[in-house]
Each structure stands twice: as C-alpha cells, then as structure tokens.
Amino acid sequence: MPNSDPRSAEVGWPACTREPRPWRPSGRGTRADRTLTEISVSLPPKIAALDAPLSGPLAARMEQALREVAKLDAEHGPTLDALGALLIRTESVASSKIEQIDASVDDYARASHGVKANPAAVSMVAAAEALQTMVDSIRHGADIELSSILQAHKRLMAKDEALADRAYAGRIRDMQNRIGGSDHSPRNALYVPPPPETVADYLDDLVAYLNRDDIPVLTQACIAHAQFESIHPFTDGNGRIGRVLINTVLRRRGATTHVVVPLASALVAHRDRYFDLLDHYRDGSVAPLQDSFAEATRITASESRATAVRLAELPAEWNEQVGRVRAGSATSMLLEILPSQPVLSAEDACTAVSAAESSVYSAIERLHATGVLKPLTDRKRNQVWGATAILDELDDLGKRIAAAAS
Template sequence: MTEERGDLLPELVVGRETHRWDREPDHSASRRQQLSARGPYEASVPAAIAEADLRISSSLQAEAEDAVREITRFDAEGVAIADRRAAREGGAAAAELAPLASVLLRTESASSSEIEGVTAGARALALAAIDAKTGPNAQLVTANVTAMQRAVALADDIDVDTILAAHAALLDRHVYAAPGRLRDQQVWLGSNALSPHTASFVPPHHTRVPAALDDLIAFVHRADLPVLVQVAIAHAQFETIHPFDDGNGRVGRTLVHAMLRHSGVTRTLIIPVSAGLLTDTSAYFHALTDYREGYVETIVRQFVNASFRALDNGRRLVEELELIHDRWSESLPSRRGSAARRLLPHLLSQPAINVTYVESATGVALSAAQRAVEQLEGAGILERTSGGRRNRVWIAPEVIAALDAFAERVGRRG
C-alpha cells in the first residue's frame, strides 16, 4: 500500500485470457515486428463491479464529498448569476442561464477531446458552430458537444442505450468507428503496437463487452457509494471495457456528466472536469493502469483533484465573461430589449456569428438582425472577419481571448 494507491483490492484486478490471432501480418512492417505479431495473445477480463466491496480510505471519501459539495455550489452559482442578470435586464432567468451552460459545455468538450489529441482553439470551435469553414478537429469537438448533450439529456435513466446514443452523436458519419454500435473485433492500445501482442493494454475480447457493460450499468445505479467515488470507478471501468472501435475516452467522459446529473449533483451546468484531468494526462492514464491492477484510490483522487482544479478555473472563466458582459452593457447605446442587447448573452457562448444566427437567436427579421450586428460592430463588441459581402462572419474578440486564457490555464502536462 502507498498513500496514493491505497489498499489493493484483489477482487478488482483485471484478469487475462488467451485468444487465437488469425490476422495476416502487416508485410510493410519489419521482419521482427511481423514475428512478434504471430500466435496467441492475451486479452483482459474485467472484474465484475456491480456488487463489489469498494474500500476507500475515510480521508479520501471526505475529500470526495467536499468536491461534490463544491460542484453543487458552483452549479447553484450559475443559477444565481442568471437570476441577477434577468432581474437587471428584464429577461427570463432560463434564457440568461443558457449561454453560461453552453460555454461550459463547449469548454468541457474541447478539453475531453484534447486528452485524446484532438485540439481546436476557441475561434475555430465558434466558427464550426455556425457551419463556417473550419478544420476536422473543430468538427470533432463540435460532435463531442452533441454527444455530451445527448448523454446528459438521457441521464434520468442511464443504460447501455444512453452510451450508444452518445457514441452515435460523437462519431456520426465516421463509418470506420461504427457509430452507435459495440465493437465486433479485438482492439488494443499502444501507438506503436501492430497487434495486441505488443500493446500496452488489450481490452476484453469483443464477446465479453455486452455482459461487461450490463455489469457496469448495474454499478452505475448503486446508491450506497459517495457520488464522486462511484463516478471515478465507473469511468475507469468503462475505459477498461473499451466497448467501441474509437471514441472510448470521450464517451467515457460523457458518462461522468450523465452520472453527476443523474445523482442531482449538477442540475444546470456542465463542470469542466476534463479540463482538470487535462492538466496532467500522464497522471490520469497512470491512474487507469492502477485501477486495472486493483488499486482504485488513484483514479478517485484524480477525479477529486480534477474537480477542484476545474471549479477554480471555471469560476475564473465565468467571472471574466461576466465582466465582459457588463462592459458591453455599458458601452452599447441600443435601448433595453433591442435585438443588439438581446444578442449580448448569446455572444458569451457563441462568439462567432452571422446574420442567420442573429435571426435565429433573437427571433427578429433579417433587416433588424443586420442592424443589430452593425450596432455591435460600431460599439467595438464585434469584429468582421472578412471584407466580402457574402457569408460574412463576425467574432467577439474579448470572449475568444477569455476562452483561450481558460485553455492556457488548463495546460497539458504529460
């Protein structure tokens, strides 16, 4: 036992079983690599956790419960901000909360994607959201937003179909990944591994995946565990099962938010937990390895620490966006209730717009939408990204800078 790893739980150690390997060797590989990719291989056999006795130190449980209280408080703070703004602007609290919820959802989706090496800046993500021309990474992160929304929307009754729906949203139109379907072949992890023989981790044989997921869902619905402990272990078990050809990490982190919503810890906002994990990805991946060796406290501690980091960084982002909104409100000469003023909260979550977006967001006619954009541009709130008359796009540079600063504070080590 070490302070970081906690007690070994032998019943949770991942087992091994041997399988035949019948695929033809990769003839573009060296002779040594071809020889290493022959013969039987070993795949993992995940432990059943539905009724497992999970012993976590009292001190770590206390930290996890502290983190949950802070997450709930952050969620409530978002509602309070929306209430204050609604009272000040004369709008509806739900409408004022939506942009904050949206921006936190997008930052979490971006961080979750970056853990997998899929990186896109705030400007590219904002452009992708209005179907402006962007690269494939921005489109993948945008799909991750949809996947997270799908999982949270189904959080009242988390089941295998919830997970399949999130995967289908994440990798829609990516045929190679069989979106929305469990894998029907062996997969393995390791960037240089040509076969499971030399992989760093070999998930279970595909025939074991359905039963393993059923066991996981039974665990998700237990009511005898501290919430964040349960979330961390469920996530690690999902990553161990690795039920899809691709997208496992991102879907596994959507499960985190579905569980937080299901338990009532969050009601309105997405907490940027992945941003906390992204700060030290080596420690996160090491914790997953520890979990498979029967040490569960490492992954729980990762989630506890990630939650506190996420809350600190999330609060800073919210405060910066509030200051930006206040400056805009003071500098914009438009009357209260005008389309230009009604657009301001939307710019916090969608800092790239076109006239079509303004029409949709505010419900005004084309001429009024154009006038609103002109007023915001005249006030220095928006900048035009191109000089052409067709397909014009404007950005809110202050918001882009705040979102980029959030990403820079997260950083990535390992």
C-alpha cells in the same frame, strides 16, 4: 496536489486478469506480426456489486470536492445560460485534446456553425454533441441506459473522417482492439481489452453499476469511467465517451442540475499521469484515481466559478463599450441574446431579433466596430460572428484549470 499517498490504506479492489487467446495474423507487417498466433487479453472484474475501498481522509477530500461542484451549480447554474454551454465546450475541447485532437477556440466556434475546414474542430463539436446527448438522456433522475451511450457514440462518430470508424458509430465492436502495439497486430500493445464476445456482458454490468445510488458520487464517476476505458467497447471514441460518463453520473446523482464540470481540462494537464492512473486501476489500485479526480474536481469547480463571475460582468462591460443603446433596438436585443448564444450567424441574428433585417445588420456592425463581436469566417454572406469576450473566456478557463492542475 494531495500531500499524502492515497494508496497507503487501500485494500480490496480486484485487478484485471489476463488470458491467452488465439490471434489470426493478417499477413502484413514485420515477421513478428506475421507469425503472431497468440495474444494476452485483459479481463476486468465485474463491478456491478463491488464497493471501492475509501480511507477517511480520501473520502473527506472527495466530499469537499463534490460540495464545490454543488456550490457552483446552485449559485451560478440557474442564472447564467451561457455557463452551461461554455462548460460543455470547455470539457469537449479538453477531452478531445487528451486524444491529441487539437484546434483553436475560434476553429471550434466555426465548426459549430457548419464550417468543416478543420476536421479536429468538427470532432470537438461532435464531442460536445455527444456530451449533451448523454446529459439530456437522464433528466428527471432517469437511469443511464446502454442505448443512450450508443446514441452518444453515434453522435460523436457520425461525421468522423475515417469511413471505417463512421460505419461503427453507435455500435459495439465486433473485433479485437488494442491500445498501442504494432500497426498490424497487438504485438507489444500497451493494453489489450477484453475480447469482442464479452463486451455486451461487460457493458450490462457497467450500466448496473452506473445506476446504483449507494456509492459515493465521485467514486462512482471515476470508477465507471476507468471501467469503461478498460472495456474499450468501441473501435474509436472510447476516451471521449468514457469521459462523458463522468458528468452523466454527476447529473444523475443530483450533484449537478445545470452545469457540466470540465474535468478533462485538469486531466489533459498531465496526460501521461492520467493514463498511468488508468493502468493503476487495472492493476487493482483505485485510490490514486479517486484522489486525482477529487483534486481535478475541486480545481475545475473553483475556476468555473471565476468564469461564472466573469460572464455575469460582461453585459455591463458591453454597454460601456457600445455606448448608449435605445431599449428595444436591434442592438439592445442582440446584446441580450449574446450570453446564451455567443456564436451566431447573421441569419441567426435576424431570426432571433424582432427587427428589420437592415437594423440587425447595422447592430452587428456596431458591435463589431466596438469589439463586442468578431468575425469568425471570411464569408461575404451570412458571416459567423462570435462574442469576443466569451470566446476568450472559453480559452482562458481551460488554460487556468490546466495551470492549477500542474
């Protein structure tokens, strides 16, 4: 981690202010809950026209981290279709774990093909869809729009188990929320976001900040994220959508054109520290957050490059595992699509491979027997298969990033 204190030269970022607001008790909970009539809400500064302080050494670290991202994107993004999908999965899995939503890589793969046995895995797949929705929305340098953020939230929450939260999918909250506190009131809450009537104005201000082109890219990404978390505009899903904004900024500013940087894997390694950094931001101290993002970006870009190299090696390894394969055979064609489609059903394989169904099934069995594929479900029909080495790499990448960030 950085060996200097980034707060030493920091000046000039406004803290959240606090303001008393009336609270109507629900009549439930303890006596303290039932008698609470006033709360203190936080009002973040408007940031559309603000410039964050940035010392020379910190600016250099952030710029170096961004160069590592650009190198990853330029060297490996255009040639490895699997890398983009793999990094989106890695980021979405880790982002969900920050919210204490946990599932295995295999569960995630199953959920991506409609198996709903594990709600946490279904939630992770929804997080990946939300991230893809946002990244796709700003192709060709388009501005980030509030409608895209709402659409991403809708994708995230549309299948949520909680009916109340599903009803608010893609909608700004119209109620007072909080982080922590009692089950029945904001009493002793860790953070009480701004009142619901202020949220739309705050989001307009945030979108204006997101679309500026005169701010250092990584600074823009981390401050936009922290501001979004401070606004907390949704009833649920704020953390995951807020982290989606990080890669959205990187894509819009041209720092990436192909890949997603799985920063959440580094952040989840120190979950409590991550939340402390957001608290520092709300107190007017942005440099610790900038410094942490620089280090997380450097680590994730480096480990993602290692993954890119590993993925490039897999076709040759598969050929050794399987043995001689006739060009144009079902086995050969299936091996060709695995890097970009590492999880597929038997039906998917038949659709993708121009061969007789019996030949495709024989190819699947051959790849299973040699360890290239592994079954992910217990179905007798339309089994879901995963490319063993790619799923292992997905799991390993997240672990490596977390270990390097420790």
